[in-house]
Amino acid sequence: MTNPPRDFTPDLRRLKSWPSMKDSPWRQPYLARLTFGEVHNLVDEYIFGQRLRILDVGCGRGWLSLELAREGHDVIGIDYSKEMIQNAKRTMDTDPYKDERGKLEFQISDFSQWNHPSESFDLVIFSRSLHHIPQPSKAVRKAYDLLKKDEQIICIEYAYDRLDKKTAAWIYSVRRSLQQSGWYKSRKKLPENMDQSVREIMKEYNAPSRKEHYNRFEEMRKPLNTLFREVHFSWEPYIYWDLIKDMRVPSEDVEMATARSIMAMETALIETDSINPVLFCFVGLKQAIKS
Numbered sequence: 001m002t003n004p005p006r007d008f009t010p011d012l013r014r015l016k017s018w019p020s021m022k023d024s025p026w027r028q029p030y031l032a033r034l035t036f037g038e039v040h041n042l043v044d045e046y047i048f049g050q051r052l053r054i055l056d057v058g059c060g061r062g063w064l065s066l067e068l069a070r071e072g073h074d075v076i077g078i079d080y081s082k083e084m085i086q087n088a089k090r091t092m093d094t095d096p097y098k099d100e101r102g103k104l105e106f107q108i109s110d111f112s113q114w115n116h117p118s119e120s121f122d123l124v125i126f127s128r129s130l131h132h133i134p135q136p137s138k139a140v141r142k143a144y145d146l147l148k149k150d151e152q153i154i155c156i157e158y159a160y161d162r163l164d165k166k167t168a169a170w171i172y173s174v175r176r177s178l179q180q181s182g183w184y185k186s187r188k189k190l191p192e193n194m195d196q197s198v199r200e201i202m203k204e205y206n207a208p209s210r211k212e213h214y215n216r217f218e219e220m221r222k223p224l225n226t227l228f229r230e231v232h233f234s235w236e237p238y239i240y241w242d243l244i245k246d247m248r249v250p251s252e253d254v255e256m257a258t259a260r261s262i263m264a265m266e267t268a269l270i271e272t273d274s275i276n277p278v279l280f281c282f283v284g285l286k287q288a289i290k291s
Contacts, residue, residue: 004018004021004026005021009091010036010062011091012032012067015032023246028256030255030256034259034260035241036063039064039128040064043068043156044071046154046231046232046281046283047073047123049122052122053120054074054076054122054125055075055120055123055125055146056068056075056078057125057129057143058079058126058127058128058132059077059129060079060088060129061088062077062084062089062091063088063091065077065088066091066095069102070095071101075102075104076107077106078107078108078109078111079109082108092104111142112134112135112142119148122148122152123154124147124152125155125156126153126155126157127154127156128279130215130220131160132214141227144228144286148286150286152284152285154282155224155280155281155282156279156282157220157282158278159217159278160205160216161216162276162277163206165198166274167239168198168202168205169194170266171239171242171243172201176190184247185246221282227286227287227289228285229284231284231285233282233283234280236270237266237277237279238278239275239278240259240262240266243262244259
């Protein structure tokens, strides 16, 4: 993401336009609601209980932790990025709802090195962070140890290795349409040849993921299924984030409608098994480990 302005406030209740954040959904309020807001809605759907003690692993700029604290939960957000945690703390300190929220704390830490008493939390959340963490089985086991008996994990994660040719072909069709309308500001235009474009799109998605050693789907799913009793699993739309990130439509109303249409299209294609989704939501309850 482009380095944000010094006064950037990643807060779903204080959204405004940030024109300089050209490659982020935060650049427009309606795009932030359609992306980060939808993740918050998904998490909220599977939070059961009040005044929970929650750990947000890889909290980034803290927008989700902040919103959960406003709902009355006591939240600790951790991230290894000093810059992101500083941003999270600034947003927390200027929160106009701070007198009404639960406890909120942000810490700079690598999760693998983070020390905290076992069985301390009612809920552990990985929100698009587990795919970054080396040795995901150890990270999931650590989350398991931090949870109280029978308590819950929510894992919303990017599975880059799920992207296949038919999915890349759909991405091509959307990008091509946006380019022809003059509404897509990519670093380079896709070739007119569809097969060549599909190969380029797959390389575009896979190369950075492999370079950064992102975890594959099964590397995350297997430890989750081993340690937790699954109560929910779903595939969610996520490719639209990338598509709308590079979209530039002169009319805000038309841009908002187009973004919603792309998200709805991806959702429908997932439901009909027409493309391979790349974002999963796993909700599980801590279960006794079989000896």
